[in-house]
Amino acid sequence: MMLIRTSLLFLAMVFSANKAMAQNQQPKKKNQPNIVFFFVDDMGWQDTSVPFFKEVTELNKRYKTPNMERMAHDGMKFTQAYASAVCSPSRISLMTGMNAARHRVTNWTLKKDVSPDTENPVVESPQWNVNGLSPDSSVPYTISAKTLPTLLSKGGYQTIHVGKAHFGAEGTPGEDPLNLGFKVNIGGHAAGGPGSYLGIHDFSADWRDAGNHIWDIPDLEKYHGQEIYLTEALTREALKEVSKSVEKEQPFYLYMSHYAIHAPWEKDKRYYQKYIEQGFSEHEATYATMIEGMDKSLGDIMDHLENLGVSDNTIIVFMSDNGAHKQVPQNKPLRGHKLSPYEGGIRVPLLVKWPDETKPNSVNEDYVIIEDIFPTFLEMAGLKEAAQTSMDGHSFVRKLKGKKSSNTRPLLWHYPNTYYNPPYSVVRKGDWKLIYHHVDQKLELYNLNDDIGESTDLSEKELDRTMEMAQLMTKLLKDTDAQMPTIKATGKPVPYPSELLK
Numbered sequence: 379m380m381l382i383r384t385s386l387l388f389l390a391m392v393f394s395a396n397k398a399m400a401q402n403q404q405p406k407k408k409n410q411p412n413i414v415f416f417f418v419d420d421m422g423w424q425d426t427s428v429p430f431f432k433e434v435t436e437l438n439k440r441y442k443t444p445n446m447e448r449m450a451h452d453g454m455k456f457t458q459a460y461a462s463a464v465c466s467p468s469r470i471s472l473m474t475g476m477n478a479a480r481h482r483v484t485n486w487t488l489k490k491d492v493s494p495d496t497e498n499p500v501v502e503s504p505q506w507n508v509n510g511l512s513p514d515s516s517v518p519y520t521i522s523a524k525t526l527p528t529l530l531s532k533g534g535y536q537t538i539h540v541g542k543a544h545f546g547a548e549g550t551p552g553e554d555p556l557n558l559g560f561k562v563n564i565g566g567h568a569a570g571g572p573g574s575y576l577g578i579h580d581f582s583a584d585w586r587d588a589g590n591h592i593w594d595i596p597d598l599e600k601y602h603g604q605e606i607y608l609t610e611a612l613t614r615e616a617l618k619e620v621s622k623s624v625e626k627e628q629p630f631y632l633y634m635s636h637y638a639i640h641a642p643w644e645k646d647k648r649y650y651q652k653y654i655e656q657g658f659s660e661h662e663a664t665y666a667t668m669i670e671g672m673d674k675s676l677g678d679i680m681d682h683l684e685n686l687g688v689s690d691n692t693i694i695v696f697m698s699d700n701g702a703h704k705q706v707p708q709n710k711p712l713r714g715h716k717l718s719p720y721e722g723g724i725r726v727p728l729l730v731k732w733p734d735e736t737k738p739n740s741v742n743e744d745y746v747i748i749e750d751i752f753p754t755f756l757e758m759a760g761l762k763e764a765a766q767t768s769m770d771g772h773s774f775v776r777k778l779k780g781k782k783s784s785n786t787r788p789l790l791w792h793y794p795n796t797y798y799n800p801p802y803s804v805v806r807k808g809d810w811k812l813i814y815h816h817v818d819q820k821l822e823l824y825n826l827n828d829d830i831g832e833s834t835d836l837s838e839k840e841l842d843r844t845m846e847m848a849q850l851m852t853k854l855l856k857d858t859d860a861q862m863p864t865i866k867a868t869g870k871p872v873p874y875p876s877e878l879l880k
Contacts, residue, residue: 410534410629410759411732412692414683415751416676417472417633419465419542419570419640420716422702422709423725425669430457430727431830437707440662442649442670445677446729449696451739453731454778458745461700463716463723463793465570465640466544468699468748470511473545473558474523475752475768479792479803479860481521482507486570486797488592490549491519498796500817501872504861506795510546513557517550526752528559529764530631533756536623538562540616541635544570548592560633564597564615572637575644575668577606595637607646609638609668613675617682624686631755634679639668641703646671665706690733693758695751698726713832717799719813720832724791724804732758736778744785745806746774754778770858790854794863794872801863803875805851812837812847814875816863821848821875848875 423430424437428446462468466486467478478484486494487510495503505519512520527537539555543566546552553568560566573583573593580602581595601611616634623630646667653663676696683689701723702708704715714720728746730736749771756765757773765773776783791804794816801816809827814820823837823844837844852874855862862871 409691412623412630412632412683412688413530413535413755413758414632414634414679414692414694415755416679416694416696417541417635418672418696418698419635419637420700420703421639421669421672421698421727422706422715422722423712423727424709425639425702425706426673426727428455428727428729430455431711435710437709440658440707441666443673445673445680446696446727448677448680449694449729449731453694453729453738454736454740454742456728456730456742456744456746458743459697459726459728459747460724460745460789460791461698461726461748462791463700463718463799465699466510469544470521471747471749471771472751473511473525473527474521475526475749475771476521476523477749477770477790477792477858479790479855479858480770481511481523482861483510483521484793484861485795487544487547488568488570490547492547493795493797495796496798498800498817500866501796501801501863502866503795503801503863506861508547509550510544510552511558512546512550512552514551517552520546520550520552524767525559526755527555527631527633529756529761529767530759531559531561533759533761533764534629535759536561536626536628536630538616538619538623538630538632539566539635540564540619540633541566541612542570542637542640543567543635562619564619565595565612565637566635567596569593571640571642572608574642575608575638575646577601577604577608577611581608581611605647607648607671609636609646609671609675612636613678616679620679620682621686624688629759631759632679634675636672636675638672639665641705643668643706662707692733694729694731695755696727696729697748697751699748700724701726711831717793717797719791719793719799719802719804719815721826721830730778732778737780740780742777744774744777744783745789746777747771747789750774788850788854790851790858792855792858792860794861796863801872803851803855803860805847805854807847807850810843810847812844812851812875814848814851816872819873819878821878823847845876845879848879852876 515522539560548568555563645664649667712722714722753765753768753773788807
């Protein structure tokens, strides 16, 4: 009996050893990657020391962003990345995978049922979705859809929102990121900017406009009265949430959505004096400090991931929601600024670090657009079926892995609004870009490969190309059921661009 027991024990040990050996020989399945989306507000294409143009520009020399340089060195730089020309449309496209023409949140949101559009003598804005994104389709003037964080959460992710939300109007469900798929929200609400960046002012506008609290940043009361900058406070809170997810061994999606470098422009004292000593004006120095403080946040997050031992399984994506504001140094050689149809309003910095997938220090010159983030993140997370729900966004995972892909897909921008800039539509295909100005019904055609500054309108010289692009724009506007402004004199909608050339 003892001999039989000994033999059985020996066989069990051999079986266990063989099983362990077989398991060790099998390739281990990699865990779902963590994803950090580092989203900056109103940062222009050149507001960084990382050159996104073929030449180093004066702004590249002016600004200090060593951690963006670090990301570019470790990952892939996209030189032709795009967003909408204003914040809320970009953010809704990110959350839904829809183009702004389709989701109809075509301008920034704040107060329920109230549009910021101003009077135009020629045209009137359509009734766009002024209340933004909503989990409830019964809320009027909203778009309802399964959001990116909702799908990631169902796929096993801890979804963390830190910073600016600006998804839905005040008093609607969409103003709270917790109603849109995030499990954690710190600092996100209806407003698209802070009352103040300064802890000594409680991050509120009340100090300069008594009783005005709509811009107050929630969830940061512990920092009130302190000498701390908003960018730093949000970063500290983000690091805490990342640590909690790592402790639980749960993959996380961190939406690190900074209010910087949006107005109000308030100096970050940690960096201010050196810029003054370099001869910057007070406004220029203030803006530069906001950029440098934002970059420090990026570095703090990267360092924290390394200290936690998870950097090798964490994707970091850096992007801006639109171009630089008109009141800050302009992003030459690009023309235009935030809210305009030119490249200065829509072309933005994009960096991607994906360990073992993106080639370090690589550059991609294909164009991508904000709604592409939705399917790309879902595919990165291994949720390919969910990624296919994107109506307008295209995953650029192939590009990130260095595989060639077509760059003839058309891109559409649509701004039928009368706030700050007259309404317009834009289409790009290949190197060609057509702008349709709704008020005077004028077309402009540019070849961006030859003329990145959009200085030479080719619409009359290249009539066949203009017609082709106008027909394409018309098709895209119809396919997305885009809203057009109304001509006040006739009560009819602005005609489609192809109708101008019959």
